[in-house]
Amino acid sequence: MKPTDSTNLVCAVDLGGTNLRAATVDAGGTIHDRARLRTPPEADDVVAAITSTVNQCQAAAVKRGKEIQAISIVVPGSVHAETGLIVNAPNLPAIVNFPLGTTLSNRLNRPVLLENDANAAALGEFWQGAGRGSQTILCLTLGTGVGGGIILDGKLWRGLDGTAGEIGHMSVEPFGSVKCNCGNFGCLEVFASATAIVRMTREALSDHPGSSLQSIAADQLTAQAVSQAANDGDPIALEVFRRVGTYLGVAAANLVDILNPEAIVIGGGVSAAFDLFAPQMRAEIIERAFPVPAKRCRVLKAKCGDDAGLLGAARLAFDKNKQ
Amino acid sequence: MKPTDSTNLVCAVDLGGTNLRAATVDAGGTIHDRARLRTPPEADDVVAAITSTVNQCQAAAVKRGKEIQAISIVVPGSVHAETGLIVNAPNLPAIVNFPLGTTLSNRLNRPVLLENDANAAALGEFWQGAGRGSQTILCLTLGTGVGGGIILDGKLWRGLDGTAGEIGHMSVEPFGSVKCNCGNFGCLEVFASATAIVRMTREALSDHPGSSLQSIAADQLTAQAVSQAANDGDPIALEVFRRVGTYLGVAAANLVDILNPEAIVIGGGVSAAFDLFAPQMRAEIIERAFPVPAKRCRVLKAKCGDDAGLLGAARLAFDKNKQ
Numbered sequence: 001m002k003p004t005d006s007t008n009l010v011c012a013v014d015l016g017g018t019n020l021r022a023a024t025v026d027a028g029g030t031i032h033d034r035a036r037l038r039t040p041p042e043a044d045d046v047v048a049a050i051t052s053t054v055n056q057c058q059a060a061a062v063k064r065g066k067e068i069q070a071i072s073i074v075v076p077g078s079v080h081a082e083t084g085l086i087v088n089a090p091n092l093p094a095i096v097n098f099p100l101g102t103t104l105s106n107r108l109n110r111p112v113l114l115e116n117d118a119n120a121a122a123l124g125e126f127w128q129g130a131g132r133g134s135q136t137i138l139c140l141t142l143g144t145g146v147g148g149g150i151i152l153d154g155k156l157w158r159g160l161d162g163t164a165g166e167i168g169h170m171s172v173e174p175f176g177s178v179k180c181n182c183g184n185f186g187c188l189e190v191f192a193s194a195t196a197i198v199r200m201t202r203e204a205l206s207d208h209p210g211s212s213l214q215s216i217a218a219d220q221l222t223a224q225a226v227s228q229a230a231n232d233g234d235p236i237a238l239e240v241f242r243r244v245g246t247y248l249g250v251a252a253a254n255l256v257d258i259l260n261p262e263a264i265v266i267g268g269g270v271s272a273a274f275d276l277f278a279p280q281m282r283a284e285i286i287e288r289a290f291p292v293p294a295k296r297c298r299v300l301k302a303k304c305g306d307d308a309g310l311l312g313a314a315r316l317a318f319d320k321n322k323q
Numbered sequence: 324m325k326p327t328d329s330t331n332l333v334c335a336v337d338l339g340g341t342n343l344r345a346a347t348v349d350a351g352g353t354i355h356d357r358a359r360l361r362t363p364p365e366a367d368d369v370v371a372a373i374t375s376t377v378n379q380c381q382a383a384a385v386k387r388g389k390e391i392q393a394i395s396i397v398v399p400g401s402v403h404a405e406t407g408l409i410v411n412a413p414n415l416p417a418i419v420n421f422p423l424g425t426t427l428s429n430r431l432n433r434p435v436l437l438e439n440d441a442n443a444a445a446l447g448e449f450w451q452g453a454g455r456g457s458q459t460i461l462c463l464t465l466g467t468g469v470g471g472g473i474i475l476d477g478k479l480w481r482g483l484d485g486t487a488g489e490i491g492h493m494s495v496e497p498f499g500s501v502k503c504n505c506g507n508f509g510c511l512e513v514f515a516s517a518t519a520i521v522r523m524t525r526e527a528l529s530d531h532p533g534s535s536l537q538s539i540a541a542d543q544l545t546a547q548a549v550s551q552a553a554n555d556g557d558p559i560a561l562e563v564f565r566r567v568g569t570y571l572g573v574a575a576a577n578l579v580d581i582l583n584p585e586a587i588v589i590g591g592g593v594s595a596a597f598d599l600f601a602p603q604m605r606a607e608i609i610e611r612a613f614p615v616p617a618k619r620c621r622v623l624k625a626k627c628g629d630d631a632g633l634l635g636a637a638r639l640a641f642d643k644n645k646q
Contacts, residue, residue, distance in 0.1 A: 148581070161616055167580075183610075257493065258489060289507070290411075290505065
């Protein structure tokens with residue numbers, strides 16, 4: 001396919017732990033057809049579900065006289081650069097070491113790419129979102145965990161094994177007592193994810209019986225509920241988001257000194273509360289990092305929402321075709 | 324000049340806070356002529372001293388039928404990418420915002436490059452030292468402070484303003500009480516530099532009146548003396564170096580997860596004590612980072628010694644000429 005020919009489409013598939021979403025994307029970054037299914041737990045069923053959504057998108061595209069030329073799949077895990085296998089996928093263990101790429105490529109008779117979800121989201125924001133016009137950005141996806149993606153001089157930085165970009169596992173309290181699922185202590189993820197917001201709120205509530213948050217049943221306490229309470233002025237909720245900003249700022253200051261990027265883009269569900277944590281995050285960067293790179297680096301809210309990964313995956317396929 | 328023509332030489336000048344060392348380097352990385360002076364405190368005198376050492380090297384080169392084609396200067400500060408001016412240089416404040424490059428270029432009638440000392444050292448180790456054969460390495464220079472340099476896919480990563488690579492200012496105890504000269508708290512530099520080794524030893528000694536280190540006069544206590552005591556089995560000194568390894572390991576684990584490099588190379592004066600801290604550093608990386616990139620990343624002792632910066636500066640000039 002010619003990369004600038006808008007009659008050619010990539011079918012991007014975002015394989016999440018819960019849902020599987022497919023969409024056709026053209027070389028200009030516009031999304032056309034969409035399809036969606038629940039993500040099944042077994043690998044063979046995942047292959048069947050992806051095939052089904054791609055075929056749905058293809059049928060819709062054909063009606064408009066278009067054709068899907070390549071498939072690019074966003075996976076919730078690291079893709080090993082040499083083997084093309086998925087190294088770890090805590091939310092979808094069945095696909096670890098399963099030959100997802102080659103199986104799908106044989107089944108769908110088209111080239112298939114795989115990319116880590118946070119890397120794909122970073123590339124999507126770089127291409128069509130908050131990073132547009134920049135060449136070097138870092139992206140953080142604040143959701144159940146904290147994902148990261150690094151774009152240097154316009155290219156995704158994957159590292160030697162394809163595992164780079166795990167900014168969420170930078171330790172911001174390495175000698176603290178909070179252990180991360182990854183085994184390390186004090187990772188950014190345990191202070192800036194939706195899960196962390198709930199945990200920190202619970203911890204704070206035990207000392208504050210008068211908080212408005214006490215009226216929320218324990219199993220209903222979500223990051224969104226804490227964000228709502230903060231917007232309503234609850235001091236505990238405000239303090240939790242200030243702490244999120246502090247930890248994000250510590251990590252960001254480190255990255256500003258080490259990589260001197262143009263921007264840090266914050267996406268994921270928690271970014272809906274951007275205004276509650278970003279001022280503190282920016283203050284920490286100014287306080288901690290060197291003046292020249294600190295002044296350079298903007299902290300931006302992501303713009304592509306749930307489509308960041310789909311767009312980034314599509315971009316990868318278009319880039320691959322240019323090589 | 325043709326980059327592969329060994330009759331062409333670069334004169335590399337390492338402008339330290341104390342000494343100024345010049346050397347001619349050929350395109351194969353061999354050092355030929357050398358000259359040395361004390362570093363004067365004023366900018367005009369620095370220009371005169373550099374000119375003098377370059378002229379000495381040139382006279383020696385001419386005798387062997389060679390010619391210096393370009394000058395490349397290692398400076399103890401950050402070089403601003405756009406202006407070419409030195410942004411900060413704590414050990415040689417006179418050169419900050421002084422037009423060192425253009426002044427020397429006019430005076431010596433040859434192209435003059437400037438590069439930060441830790442960046443140049445990283446490039447030197449990449450080209451002729453421990454990083455030889457690798458494409459993506461991180462270098463730490465453990466001296467009075469802790470410098471850092473990042474080589475990604477064979478190229479020095481400078482960031483947007485040329486200030487990248489400040490790995491020594493990654494905070495490994497962001498909420499601790501030890502303040503760094505840079506203004507941040509808990510930087511790697513305050514736990515892994517020669518200065519830090521002396522401070523940590525002093526702190527430990529107050530609780531251990533029986534230590535062999537007590538016999539050293541307070542003003543004679545150096546990182547080298549602590550290293551000697553550790554080699555002689557002094558438990559306080561051994562514990563100080565174990566802590567150095569722990570903090571280096573925390574920072575390294577973060578970098579392994581974020582950049583997935585082939586190797587981390589440790590140079591500078593403190594690297595003479597490599598065997599005293601490297602095992603603990605490696606253990607922390609394995610304990611804290613993801614298994615695949617942790618297994619990938621080697622921790623290596625630098626090989627170029629004091630010549631790393633000179634070699635890296637020369638390499639920059641040869642690379643520039645190839646463009």
